[in-house]
Amino acid sequence: MFLNSFSFLAFFAALAIAYYAVPHRFRWPLLLVASLYFYGTFSPSYVVLLLAVTLVAYWGGRGIEASDGTRERRALLTVSAAAVVGALLAFKYYDFFATSLDAALATAGLGGSTPLFPRLGLVLAVGLSFYTFSCVSYLVDVYARRLPAERHFGHFALYVSFFPKLLAGPIERAEPFLSQIRRPVRFSAPGVTLGLQVMLWGLFKKVVIADHLASFVDAAYAQPTFSSSADLVLATYFFAFQLYCDFSGYSDMAIGASKILGIDLMENFRRPYLSTSVSDFWAKRWHISLARWFRDYVYIPMGGSRVSRIRQYGNVLAVFLVSGLWHGANWTFVVWGGVNGLYHVLSLMTRRARARLAEAIAVPAPVKTVLSVVVTFHLILVTWVFFRAESLSDAYTILGRAAG
Amino acid sequence: MIWARITAGGVLLALLLIALLISVEIIDERRPVWERLAAQPLYVRWGVYYLLIFGLIVLGTWQGQAFVYMQF
Numbered sequence: 481m482f483l484n485s486f487s488f489l490a491f492f493a494a495l496a497i498a499y500y501a502v503p504h505r506f507r508w509p510l511l512l513v514a515s516l517y518f519y520g521t522f523s524p525s526y527v528v529l530l531l532a533v534t535l536v537a538y539w540g541g542r543g544i545e546a547s548d549g550t551r552e553r554r555a556l557l558t559v560s561a562a563a564v565v566g567a568l569l570a571f572k573y574y575d576f577f578a579t580s581l582d583a584a585l586a587t588a589g590l591g592g593s594t595p596l597f598p599r600l601g602l603v604l605a606v607g608l609s610f611y612t613f614s615c616v617s618y619l620v621d622v623y624a625r626r627l628p629a630e631r632h633f634g635h636f637a638l639y640v641s642f643f644p645k646l647l648a649g650p651i652e653r654a655e656p657f658l659s660q661i662r663r664p665v666r667f668s669a670p671g672v673t674l675g676l677q678v679m680l681w682g683l684f685k686k687v688v689i690a691d692h693l694a695s696f697v698d699a700a701y702a703q704p705t706f707s708s709s710a711d712l713v714l715a716t717y718f719f720a721f722q723l724y725c726d727f728s729g730y731s732d733m734a735i736g737a738s739k740i741l742g743i744d745l746m747e748n749f750r751r752p753y754l755s756t757s758v759s760d761f762w763a764k765r766w767h768i769s770l771a772r773w774f775r776d777y778v779y780i781p782m783g784g785s786r787v788s789r790i791r792q793y794g795n796v797l798a799v800f801l802v803s804g805l806w807h808g809a810n811w812t813f814v815v816w817g818g819v820n821g822l823y824h825v826l827s828l829m830t831r832r833a834r835a836r837l838a839e840a841i842a843v844p845a846p847v848k849t850v851l852s853v854v855v856t857f858h859l860i861l862v863t864w865v866f867f868r869a870e871s872l873s874d875a876y877t878i879l880g881r882a883a884g
Numbered sequence: 885m886i887w888a889r890i891t892a893g894g895v896l897l898a899l900l901l902i903a904l905l906i907s908v909e910i911i912d913e914r915r916p917v918w919e920r921l922a923a924q925p926l927y928v929r930w931g932v933y934y935l936l937i938f939g940l941i942v943l944g945t946w947q948g949q950a951f952v953y954m955q956f
Contacts, residue, residue, distance in 0.1 A: 482948050482949075482951065482954075483951070484946075484948065484949065484951070485946075485948050486946070606954050606955075607954070647951070647954050648951060648954050648956070649953075674918060677918055677921070678918070680933065680936050680937070680940075681936070683940060683944075684936050684939060684940055684944075685905070686949075686951070687940060687944035687945050687946065687949075688901065688939050688940060688943045688944050688945075689901045689902070689904075689905060691945035691949050692894065692897065692898055692943065692945070693898055693902075694949065695894075696894075696895070696898065718898060718902075721902050721905065723952060725905065726951055726952045726953070727951070727952060727953045729951075730951045730953060751909040751912060751913055753906070753909070754909060754910070754913055806956070807956050808955070808956055
């Protein structure tokens with residue numbers, strides 16, 4: 481059941497009415513059953529995987545909290561987080577790595593006629609990348625004593641499976657979500673109105689803007705060698721807006737639906753194409769919940785910016801490469817992340833020089849802002865080619881033809 | 885020639901939709917659109933809702949196109 485379907489709108493309307501009709505103590509079971517049903521409409525087997533991941537994270541959190549020794553706590557964190565991430569790795573990346581390793585061995589002349597690594601052919605369960613990240617953030621927060629382990633299994637299961645955010649985020653943190661479902665929600669007309677408005681705009685962005693643009697993009701990117709340069713350039717511009725409207729449209733629908741139920745989810749987009757720099761785009765405006773997740777659970781634990789400059793650059797690049805790979809088991813995403821990482825490193829390296837240059841050139845502030853927005857947009861636009869292309873060779877073809 | 889290309893096959897509509905999106909975002913950057921809308925009289929608010937709903941019905945794709953990020 482997609483969020484942009486009549487069946488979802490009917491399901492949600494019925495659920496919202498029931499939600500406000502029953503007393504507080506029946507609301508979490510109602511939302512949990514609705515969430516599992518919603519997920520089960522994709523495939524009942526997904527529900528089993530979801531519950532398995534939830535159980536591991538729940539017991540992991542309880543276990544970490546109950547143990548005193550640092551070594552024991554760390555071992556429990558490692559085992560439970562590895563089990564959760566392991567599920568993601570197996571479903572999403574195993575075949576990709578097996579194929580890549582076999583190809584590398586064949587290139588080195590070491591491969592036989594049969595592949596060394598068997599393929600599993602597992603189908604990635606929708607939403608797995610998102611809810612496993614929610615579970616990892618919870619486990620790390622409990623380990624770092626930023627958060628007590630949740631005792632109520634039902635509440636915790638709802639945190640992992642809450643249907644508006646289940647398929648594609650926002651990647652919520654446990655504390656704000658759990659504290660909201662504990663307290664009774666009163667029907668608020670302004671809250672419901674705002675939720676409906678946000679849902680309406682999100683739906684419009686998806687089914688009107690994104691889906692209209694998609695037809696051009698799909699046609700041009702399907703066979704780039706047979707598309708004209710002008711079509712490829714136009715399709716790339718359109719893709720920038722298609723992707724934004726598609727994903728922010730989804731996020732708005734999730735945030736709006738949740739708001740109607742009296743639960744606030746975190747902001748995921750803040751007008752990204754008005755960013756005045758690439759770091760502004762990534763740090764504050766595009767897929768905020770994922771960027772913060774990588775900042776808090778990968779970048780800062782690696783030392784963040786409190787290390788030597790060279791190490792910091794390495795950290796930034798590593799985070800962007802991993803974040804690229806998170807988007808999909810394809811080298812196009814790795815290059816996409818790598819190019820964004822390079823942008824970031826270059827902007828860190830040239831920060832002072834750029835500030836001096838900006839001071840030296842007497843340009844009125846509004847002109848400077850517009851120029852920064854246009855330049856940033858085009859830097860990001862180049863990376864979207866890798867994001868959208870079916871393969872690296874397609875991406876190079878498109879970039880080459882667009883430039884020529 | 886260029887004009888013929890732009891008006892053909894919905895490119896003009898695509899450009900207008902992008903222009904609408906950018907306009908809304910620029911307005912939103914200074915003060916949230918929903919706050920501005922709440923300060924408007926009833927007929928303006930409902931005018932906007934009806935325009936959006938009308939757009940959904942007339943221009944919307946309702947074949948259940950998957951969301952891009954659901955594959956990730």
